[in-house]
Amino acid sequence: MTVPDDPQIQRKLIEILRVINERGGAVGARVISDSLKERGYSLGERGVRYHLRILDERGLTEGHGYAGRTITERGRREIEEALVHDRIGFMHARIEEMIYQTDFDLISKSGTVIANITLIKKKDFDDALGILRYLAEHGMDCRIKIIEDGATGSAIAIPEDCIGIATICSITCDGILLKHGIPVNINYGGMLRFDKNQALRYTDLIAYAGTTIDPMKIFISWKATSVLDIVETGDGLLLANVREVPDLARDEASKILDQVVAAGITDYVNIGDPHSPVLGAPVDAGMTGISVSAGLNVIAAIQEVRIAVAVEPVAAVMDYSEFETV
């Protein structure tokens, strides 16, 4: 936007864009006004129309007569770029929304899990699948769901020349801990060094509270993982993330996470000593740090053989039964 708006107006404009974007089709002013109310913004129909006119003028929305407004490509970009300071907390908000929605049950091994979605070009798909099979043969399980282009109900649009691969996100663990009444803070995403099949220490960390781009996405495009080396030789770097739970919940969390590993939600879990760093990652006093390997490691391995991947971490909540073992 060329003219810097008053932050309050700017926030309302972006919220309207988000409402239209989430609806998918054309939306009228009344529906927008109702949705805004649910999000804590009180703006009547007339107020909404006033803001819509500003959005139209800026080419962020388009009118379709009585059907209402749709968002333009530019509008979508605006959601991604505007209000940088709001978005830094948004990563946490999104993770919370997702862990709240999961209901995976460890006993019946059913329910919903959080998924990452990765786009791969159709021409690379067979090679990518080859890598996943290779990982599975070498002891790294991959539960995936393949999403074809044009699939209905997919959380992200799959372009025509691409195939989507959903993998189970390690943040599902946090949803499970939460359902057992354990409060979890997800602090860092990082690169974890393995030595002789043992997690040694983190080599780099990025705090979820200090970035507008998902740490996992950052580390994947940084191209420094060596997941294939880990399955071949036991040494290398993989993606993992760190959360903390209260010291008193350490034993219970440990028991639950054993079952989570058994259910194939994640591969490697390390529980730190009470209020000490876990594998070099800082932990607050009174808390215990827990490191969990990321579901995106299988995708990182695909990238290690120079297949281009576009990753959307924490993309959707999906049913566990939809995933298949490669």
Added chain:
Amino acid sequence: MIRTTTPPRPQPPAGEDTPLIFSISRIGNIMYQVTFDPVKRSGMIAANASFVSESDRGEVLDIFRDVIRTGLAVGSYFKVIECGSSFWGITTKEGECVILTPCSITIDGVLLKAGVPVRPTLGGIVQIKKGVPVRFTDIITYEGSTIDPIDVLMSQEIASVTDVIKTGTGSILANLRIVPMYARTRVENVLDSLQSAGFDGVLFVSEPNTDVLGIPIERDHIGIVAIGGTNPVAVVQEQGIPIRTYPLSELVDIGEMEMVV
């Protein structure tokens, strides 16, 4: 199988209980060692090192000079380290040379040595429209990352520095530090002397107690946005020429650098 894995950057040997070092501490250590005096034009500055193949050297240096002349670099200096020589404990590979360019921590270091309590805060992408900085579109804080945010953001390929040079509109790498508003006059003097010495990297200085390009700052502080030292590297990358930047900045004597006029 061909792998794209890049070797991890050097880490001090440490046990699993030694906490990792975050960018904020690395930057503090570098800026403490900056001794550059913009009036005398002597002393140590902070610099970034970029590795390029000997065969791309001419083209890369031309791009660097162009970017420096457009004002999208921290300072109008560079230094080439020849293939086979070693520096900062790194030895260049066969067929590869290294170009050092000033890093924006130099600005923080000079402010610090002038007695200004300067706090580097974050790195990010700044959108530029018709030559005017509009807002940060992505940020990573130094407290929250062990990797330099600029390095991270470069790998995301979301900057469009070439567009800014050609049309005045696009996105560049930049970083933010805050200083107390009471230090304003001294800060302005330091920034002026830096500019006279060829360090023209300041993009934006905010008013006290107002947002800095979309980022709220602490009460009674001023935000200073500087151009990231690796914007010339980003342009080289955007042209499809292989280049990699050593992820840590280090010190170099300004007397050893060549000035671009």
